[in-house]
Amino acid sequence: MIKKKICMLGAFAVGKTSLVKRFVKGIFSDKYLSSVGVKIDKKKVIIEQQEVDLLLWDIHGEDEFQKVQRSYLRGSSGYFLVVDGARRATLNTAFTLQKRTEETIGKVPFVLIFNKWDLKDEWEIDDKTMDDLSKDGLMVVKTSAKSGQGVEEAFLTLTREILEA
Amino acid sequence: MTIKKRSPAYLLVEKDGRLIDCGGKLSAYGIQGLEKGVPIGSQVLFLDSLLPLDNDPLFLSCVKAESGLSADIHIFPGDKGDWILLLDARTEEIRRCLLQQKSNELSLLRKKVSKILDPYVRKGFTEKLLQGVLSFQESGERRDVSILFVDIRGFTWYSEENPPQVTLQTLNQYLSTMTQPILDEAGLLDRIIGDASMAIFGVLPTTGSFPDQAIRAAVKVIKNVHDLNKIRKLDNQPTFNVAIGIASGPVTLGIFGSKGFRTFSAVGQAVKRAADLERQARPGQIVIDENTFKKTKNFQSLFSGTTLRLKGIDRPVQAFSCEVK
Numbered sequence: 001m002i003k004k005k006i007c008m009l010g011a012f013a014v015g016k017t018s019l020v021k022r023f024v025k026g027i028f029s030d031k032y033l034s035s036v037g038v039k040i041d042k043k044k045v046i047i048e049q050q051e052v053d054l055l056l057w058d059i060h061g062e063d064e065f066q067k068v069q070r071s072y073l074r075g076s077s078g079y080f081l082v083v084d085g086a087r088r089a090t091l092n093t094a095f096t097l098q099k100r101t102e103e104t105i106g107k108v109p110f111v112l113i114f115n116k117w118d119l120k121d122e123w124e125i126d127d128k129t130m131d132d133l134s135k136d137g138l139m140v141v142k143t144s145a146k147s148g149q150g151v152e153e154a155f156l157t158l159t160r161e162i163l164e165a
Numbered sequence: 166m167t168i169k170k171r172s173p174a175y176l177l178v179e180k181d182g183r184l185i186d187c188g189g190k191l192s193a194y195g196i197q198g199l200e201k202g203v204p205i206g207s208q209v210l211f212l213d214s215l216l217p218l219d220n221d222p223l224f225l226s227c228v229k230a231e232s233g234l235s236a237d238i239h240i241f242p243g244d245k246g247d248w249i250l251l252l253d254a255r256t257e258e259i260r261r262c263l264l265q266q267k268s269n270e271l272s273l274l275r276k277k278v279s280k281i282l283d284p285y286v287r288k289g290f291t292e293k294l295l296q297g298v299l300s301f302q303e304s305g306e307r308r309d310v311s312i313l314f315v316d317i318r319g320f321t322w323y324s325e326e327n328p329p330q331v332t333l334q335t336l337n338q339y340l341s342t343m344t345q346p347i348l349d350e351a352g353l354l355d356r357i358i359g360d361a362s363m364a365i366f367g368v369l370p371t372t373g374s375f376p377d378q379a380i381r382a383a384v385k386v387i388k389n390v391h392d393l394n395k396i397r398k399l400d401n402q403p404t405f406n407v408a409i410g411i412a413s414g415p416v417t418l419g420i421f422g423s424k425g426f427r428t429f430s431a432v433g434q435a436v437k438r439a440a441d442l443e444r445q446a447r448p449g450q451i452v453i454d455e456n457t458f459k460k461t462k463n464f465q466s467l468f469s470g471t472t473l474r475l476k477g478i479d480r481p482v483q484a485f486s487c488e489v490k
Binding site: 033069 | 258
């Protein structure tokens with residue numbers, strides 16, 4: 001059995017825990033509960049008839065008081081950078097985390113997730129910004145942990161990239 | 166807290182990944198049925214990616230696996246292999262959770278409020294909001310404030326007689342003249358309804374007395390309008406005067422509306438009274454209620470007492486008026 005560690009990274013309240021819950025358990029809660037430390041979940045996926053055990057490290061959000069510990073990143077095969085489409089500043093946090101992650105574990109595949117698609121009316125990030133990032137070669141997926149839109153696609157895309165890396 | 170009270174547990178793992186030894190309260194962390202000589206990665210999933218250590222010790226705080234307690238994990242190299250020490254981190258988890266939850270919720274609220282206020286509030290104030298200088302309960306809060314209503318007299322007639330482009334250009338000229346003094350005096354422009362505006366004093370952070378600030382802003386608004394009128398007269402353009410009403414008292418502040426249209430506003434008797442006083446005021450006049458008059462420290466001498474009949478109130482109401490030259 002192949003095992004792969006994937007880290008969920010992003011600013012606080014972007015929906016990292018909700019994405020994991022949606023993917024692993026198929027559930028969603030509107031209530032915001034701040035994560036402390038790291039919560040580890042497991043999910044088996046099948047990619048081209050190959051079973052892969054994903055170890056999902058849901059790491060607490062980066063905020064002004066606490067930075068993501070580099071030790072959490074050790075041994076990661078890939079990671080998600082999660083952005084709240086309704087809070088533009090969370091995109092900057094994502095890039096800061098990407099830099100720190102690359103310094104710590106080197107270049108591994110990652111997917112940039114623009115979450116909260118269900119709140120599209122309130123978004124501060126426009127389609128052009130996302131298109132430009134895609135054109136720059138980044139893997140970009142729009143998701144809604146609330147409706148489930150794009151969630152499965154995001155996890156499968158990253159797993160494929162990890163297997164191909 | 167001593168280590169003994171933190172449900173200590175340990176694992177010793179060879180550099181090739183096989184478990185050599187283990188002990189302590191491993192079951193508290195959801196770790197059970199370990200087999201020595203078997204790779205640890207297949208028995209304790211989260212260790213799979215962490216071992217073997219290079220040389221430096223590793224610390225991970227508040228790690229929570231699928232089941233079991235939140236643990237602080239210390240990994241350090243030894244002669245026989247890598248040692249893994251697990252300690253109950255619940256106390257730290259609860260402490261951080263309380264602090265973090267509150268702080269993050271506050272940040273989200275500030276972001277939401279500043280988004281709503283941004284179109285109305287001068288940039289500096291929005292920054293103060295974000296820094297946490299201003300706070301109020303999103304669900305609603307009762308607070309003493311001063312409310313100012315200002316109306317451009319005769320503008321409705323003008324708008325009906327002139328093309329829309331001309332009307333809007335003129336209106337924007339007057340509104341920008343009126344808006345700046347309100348913002349300068351820490352007033353929050355709550356709404357602009359055509360040729361009338363409402364502002365709240367006592368919400369944004371300030372060191373001054375808010376009834377004084379409301380009156381000072383009102384005087385400046387009228388003076389600015391006089392100045393604008395002088396320029397417009399030179400250009401042979403029609404001129405307008407404004408009338409202002411100010412009332413003070415407790416109001417409910419909060420974010421009102423439904424999804425898609427939510428705005429910060431105030432409701433209460435002072436809001437209604439200020440609107441009524443503005444309707445009674447003549448062009449170039451400021452009319453204030455008794456509360457504002459009693460609270461103003463510097464401007465009482467400008468005003469003279471009068472009684473007014475306000476809509477919905479049987480008896481005459483004490484008010485104070487001032488003509489601004």
